[in-house]
Amino acid sequence: MSVINPSLKTLINLAKVQAVMARRFDRLNVHGIGFTEFVILYLLQQSADGKARRIDLADKIGITASGITRMLLPMEKIGLVTREANERDARVSYVVLTPAGKQLFTDAEKTANALALEIIPAKESKDITSLTNILAKLGGNIT
Amino acid sequence: MSVINPSLKTLINLAKVQAVMARRFDRLNVHGIGFTEFVILYLLQQSADGKARRIDLADKIGITASGITRMLLPMEKIGLVTREANERDARVSYVVLTPAGKQLFTDAEKTANALALEIIPAKESKDITSLTNILAKLGGNIT
DNA sequence: GTAAAATCATTGAGTAATCAAGTATATGTC
């Protein structure tokens, strides 16, 4: 009957856990933004100058260049981010966090932190550490 | 600046790793089916009688009842699964694996196994075990 | 045994992504 290997089973469970988690997050509708939008704001906020290239955001988040373009459109429209040219390379357009975006992140972050703790309680710190280490090996390098 | 907690960071990395993995899987287009379709075939094939209720599939996979209805439509159309009524409960409609579906799974499973091993090499068995255990705590109960 | 609540599945409308192709610019090679 079933012969799929432990690696594949792990990937299947990873997908399931992620799907349930993301839906729960999106359902909460943390201050009007979804999970991916929250992550974008986080990355921008966390960068030294509050800006990043589109492609770098996409790579960090794990979506395509096309995906980031489409995610950012409504975020620009409601004023969470703006765009800025790169003087040295005209292909690049930076994504810049606006004060409104920063404020929204600050608010959303509280809710997001609380929800994350419901999903993975802080007392499971051994699990969190070991999960973080394994995910890092698999390409999850967001700090 | 950033104050998001380790649990939240872990969830963000989980999402990223899963996104990259799923895209890689879907891109391979394993015998014409995507990741979720593969998982559906796996669960059916693995069940004792080759059938399952829609809602049970949805719960195991981590998608909604609506989502499973929509995933199964094209799979029915190309003959990988059929539907069957439950005599005792007229609300239920079973998803039944066809011989064609079983055959496709058997073929796809080889490719899927190989890809999974590229992503998480079998030699990382300690990581696989510990990842499986943690994911199980978080609701990843597919065996 | 009837009314209220719960469960299973589907549908309409919308969203967040994908890929493939295209545009614009930059970089490397000879």
Next chain:
DNA sequence: GACATATACTTGATTACTCAATGATTTTAC
């Protein structure tokens, strides 16, 4: 300095979901 290749981003068409609402049936409570 021209030509091929690579990189950054966008767009059209499509896919794989979501939620909210609905229909149908079953279960529970009185």
